Amino acid sequence: MKRVGVTFIFLLFFGNLFAQNEEIVRGRVMNDTIPVMGVHVQNLHTQLFSTTDEKGYFTIKATIGNTLQLTHVSMQTVFRNIAKADFQVTGIVIQMKEHINELEEVQVTKHKNITAQELGILQHTPIRRTYGEKKVYSNTRVFSGGLDVAALINAITGKRKRIKKDLQNERNMAVATYISENMGNFLKKELKLSEEEINALAYYVMERPEFHRAVQENNLKDLEFMLIDVWVELQGMLERELKNEKQ
Structure with missing residues (x-):
């Protein structure tokens, strides 16, 4: 518990310091080589947010140690921890991957699943894989x-x-x-x-x-x-x- 208390004090102390040293982070969001428009970029520490333009660019205020959350209806959510190097004039490039929803298996009968073991095709227990x-x-x-x-x-x-x-x-x-x-x-x-x-x-x-x-x-x-x-x-x-x- 002592360690937890020290950690909590760290959070309060550094949180106040960061609030006093906010700078502009410039970035671009890409899906491979394609700019992604309409990405919601939010600073989880300050709750400030921005949205990418048609070329994928955005700007947002942040400090070292802040975490950016990037969300888009068709993309997987991305978290980016801000480091000192991210404040360079060239900006940062963040890659997002398409969000793919896999359909669950459709059950077409009221009967339980019939396995190859029950049919006598396999004599051993097959390995279940993801x-x-x-x-x-x-x-x-x-x-x-x-x-x-x-x-x-x-x-x-x-x-x-x-x-x-x-x-x-x-x-x-x-x-x-x-x-x-x-x-x-x-x-x-x-x-x-x-x-x-x-x-x-x-x-x-x-x-x-x-x-x-x-x-x-x-x-x-x-x-x-x-x-x-x-x-x-x-x-x-x-x-x-x-x-x-x-x-």
């Missing part, structure tokens, strides 16, 4: 007669690497969602974080292996300590940024 894992499996498997033609083509075109990257992104997003949904009340109570700050923290740690392990083991106690440590780590980074800025 959508991303199925893509990796179908594009890398080898038959007894040799390499699958689709796998060979994918290896040549580089599709295999993209599919594996999609699978990793899927796992990272699952970790971020788990933290937001299961650790939200703890972070609100102990660190006094807002919903937006909780989501930003979840996105910040979602690629770390130790968080993947804790989520897989459903180890909430370890997650509590690790999230507090990361939040303190972030405050230290912000403190160093402020010192460097003053020098």
Whole structure:
């Protein structure tokens, strides 16, 4: 609890400093090479917001350590933590990916799902895979007669690497969602974080292996300590940024 108290004081102290050093952040939002118009850009710390123009450009006031949330009806939400380098005249470029909704499986009868095991086709229990894992499996498997033609083509075109990257992104997003949904009340109570700050923290740690392990083991106690440590780590980074800025 002592560490939490110190962290909370850090938040109040640095929050006041940042409010006094607001600068203009210039940026552009792209979907690959295409500018994205109409993106809602909001500073989660000050609640100020801006909207991208037809060429994807926007400007917004912010300070080091602020978090920008970018939302669009057809794009995946993006969080961007502002660093000292982001205030350069050239501005920042933020990539957004299209939001794809996968339709759930349609049930056409009132009967329970009939499996290959129940029909006697399979004698073993098949491995259940997520959508991303199925893509990796179908594009890398080898038959007894040799390499699958689709796998060979994918290896040549580089599709295999993209599919594996999609699978990793899927796992990272699952970790971020788990933290937001299961650790939200703890972070609100102990660190006094807002919903937006909780989501930003979840996105910040979602690629770390130790968080993947804790989520897989459903180890909430370890997650509590690790999230507090990361939040303190972030405050230290912000403190160093402020010192460097003053020098």
